[in-house]
Amino acid sequence: MPDSAGELDKATARQSGNWATGTGRVARHSVGLALFVSELSVLYRRRRTWAMLAALAAVPILIAVAVRVTNSTRQSGRGPQFLDQITQNGLFVAVTALVVSIPLFLPLTVGVVAGDTIAGEASHGTLRYLLVAPAGRVRLLIVKYVGAAAFCVCATLVVVVTGVGIGLALFPVGPVTLLSGDTIGFSESIVRLLLITAFVTVSLLGLSAIGLFISTLTDVPVGAMAATIVLSVVSQVLGALPQLDWLHPWLFSHYWLSFADLLRQPIAWESFGANALLQLGYIAVFGALAYGRFLTRDVLS
Amino acid sequence: MSAEPPGPWPGDVTRSAGDLAIETRGLTKRFGHQAAVDQIDLAVPRGSVFGFLGPNGSGKTTTIRMLLGLASASSGQIRVLGSEMPSEFHDVLPRVGALVEGPAFYPFLSGAANLHRLDTADRQAPSATRDARVAESLERVGLAHAAGKRVGAYSLGMKQRLGIANAILRPRELLMLDEPTNGLDPQGTREVRSLIRSLSGDGTTVFVSSHLLAEIEQICTHAAVMSTGRLVAQGTIDQLRSRGETRVRVRTPDLPSARVVLGSLGLSVDEVARERGEQIRSGEDEFVTAAVGVLDVRAEDIVAALVAGGVRVRGFVVDEGSLEDQFVALTGEGFDVAG
Ligand SMILES: Nc1ncnc2c1ncn2[C@@H]1O[C@H](COP(=O)(O)OP(=O)(O)OP(=O)(O)O)[C@@H](O)[C@H]1O
Ligand SMILES: [Mg+2]
Numbered sequence: 001m002p003d004s005a006g007e008l009d010k011a012t013a014r015q016s017g018n019w020a021t022g023t024g025r026v027a028r029h030s031v032g033l034a035l036f037v038s039e040l041s042v043l044y045r046r047r048r049t050w051a052m053l054a055a056l057a058a059v060p061i062l063i064a065v066a067v068r069v070t071n072s073t074r075q076s077g078r079g080p081q082f083l084d085q086i087t088q089n090g091l092f093v094a095v096t097a098l099v100v101s102i103p104l105f106l107p108l109t110v111g112v113v114a115g116d117t118i119a120g121e122a123s124h125g126t127l128r129y130l131l132v133a134p135a136g137r138v139r140l141l142i143v144k145y146v147g148a149a150a151f152c153v154c155a156t157l158v159v160v161v162t163g164v165g166i167g168l169a170l171f172p173v174g175p176v177t178l179l180s181g182d183t184i185g186f187s188e189s190i191v192r193l194l195l196i197t198a199f200v201t202v203s204l205l206g207l208s209a210i211g212l213f214i215s216t217l218t219d220v221p222v223g224a225m226a227a228t229i230v231l232s233v234v235s236q237v238l239g240a241l242p243q244l245d246w247l248h249p250w251l252f253s254h255y256w257l258s259f260a261d262l263l264r265q266p267i268a269w270e271s272f273g274a275n276a277l278l279q280l281g282y283i284a285v286f287g288a289l290a291y292g293r294f295l296t297r298d299v300l301s
Numbered sequence: 302m303s304a305e306p307p308g309p310w311p312g313d314v315t316r317s318a319g320d321l322a323i324e325t326r327g328l329t330k331r332f333g334h335q336a337a338v339d340q341i342d343l344a345v346p347r348g349s350v351f352g353f354l355g356p357n358g359s360g361k362t363t364t365i366r367m368l369l370g371l372a373s374a375s376s377g378q379i380r381v382l383g384s385e386m387p388s389e390f391h392d393v394l395p396r397v398g399a400l401v402e403g404p405a406f407y408p409f410l411s412g413a414a415n416l417h418r419l420d421t422a423d424r425q426a427p428s429a430t431r432d433a434r435v436a437e438s439l440e441r442v443g444l445a446h447a448a449g450k451r452v453g454a455y456s457l458g459m460k461q462r463l464g465i466a467n468a469i470l471r472p473r474e475l476l477m478l479d480e481p482t483n484g485l486d487p488q489g490t491r492e493v494r495s496l497i498r499s500l501s502g503d504g505t506t507v508f509v510s511s512h513l514l515a516e517i518e519q520i521c522t523h524a525a526v527m528s529t530g531r532l533v534a535q536g537t538i539d540q541l542r543s544r545g546e547t548r549v550r551v552r553t554p555d556l557p558s559a560r561v562v563l564g565s566l567g568l569s570v571d572e573v574a575r576e577r578g579e580q581i582r583s584g585e586d587e588f589v590t591a592a593v594g595v596l597d598v599r600a601e602d603i604v605a606a607l608v609a610g611g612v613r614v615r616g617f618v619v620d621e622g623s624l625e626d627q628f629v630a631l632t633g634e635g636f637d638v639a640g
Contacts, residue, residue, distance in 0.1 A: 045410060135423075136390075
């Protein structure tokens, strides 16, 4: 507050002047892009986000360094898929890192971001101010989901890009031998890597929708994060039980490791399509649940 | 004037519903069995500075949440700035600035970044003037120097100021401020009062809740009093204050004749040990108190009559009921919060 009444009046006058030119009751509605940009900037101004991305980047680096240091030319057949190919072709660092990250690290970071969407705002108390602004409940939900989806892209890209970088630095890069036995050149392999990135990102969208829904249920973000992450583990455990064969195609984690199909010649698109459809189903169901819950909910935090 | 129904304001028959910034009918909020807000009919005239009083837990914040569409009403209707809430929030909320249950911000962002963020949430807020509006709002609450500091490192009072800055990011027709002076130093409290005065001078209706009566009394034109979820009084400050009875208190050794004289003037003389007017012995003298009531008797006339009646007047006090007395009388003396 200005120290004297005079200053206050000056400030008032200046402000009114600005207001007079800046606004009017003739409202120009923006699409809401500003809120989305702001959502991303809040996400990426958190140290937590960068810590998670750094942890993801550490996965390919650890793999590459471990393989390089032990200098194992042994084709043991143990360890994650594609591990043996790294010494011949550095690009496989990225692929191996994805195989390692998908069961836990990626769902973990996505669970943190998706679980935080609404519950995090509620726990800060900022949810009530966003709604009073008014952000609009539906609009806020959409912006929050798209923000979480953007993080899925980013998280996957971090693993792939770091993998390619460290792979190029530590290992030779040549033609890539596909699972089908065919060989493709460098640029074609980069295209395949981008396709794999897209596949993995899409795989995580269902989980994000689940996280968004859980986040609307509580004011405790840690609870929503933990529940989302636990669900991703449960889904994978169920997927590993042969007794539950009938259930497997419905689990959101069912296609998580199927991106290897993109390393065949010709590309086996079926799993890509089936995965996209499955994830869309999850988005529709849990998006609707989140909508139903959030639209009627009392914001008392 | 207890919980009068909405409609024409007492003493102003020309006022119509269109002149009300906030109007509720039978507004109720139940949490389980408990009615946190119970059938309240608020009527906040446009242009007023409206004090919303009540002790802790009386339902002030819950009411404000419903007015802003944060919580749904269990029953009853709400009109804010002439539009139905919460269904027409798109039209209403951009014209309302609010501070609800204390300020809340992202601790890892600076004060300016926080305001920026909340401003983007309002689709009608022009992005072109955003930076300027944020800067001026911060200046207006005295935070210009702390604009770049993380809110996590703000003091309670600084956060409170930032909360107010957020409420005035845009020109508003209505401000709803829930305990705006909470945590402020005396200087800050005074500045908030002068800010409210200046905003009100610009034509903004200010609806301000508080349990600190002294703060409200100075700036409010109107007030309502809540007690355990019910609206027990509402009206202009003068109307509320005049609910208190003016009483006179005479110190005299001639008690019986004093009672006769006061009675003959039409004053209602208190019997022994009435709640607010006991007779107390003090040396040789005794006191007698009497309510002036609605009579238009001047104090000097009372004294003149007493003296003429042979009463030795050794002390004479006129006690105008204070708003504080009213507040306590309406909401109860007890310290315990009603569950
Ligand atoms: N989320 C909730 N769940 C259950 N009861 C609640 C909830 N929020 C408030 N209440 C109850 O509603 C009543 C009114 O609370 P409210 O916060 O509106 O009081 P207030 O007048 O703002 O008090 P204060 O001056 O302390 O801020 C209280 O009895 C409180 O216990
Ligand atoms: Mg309160």
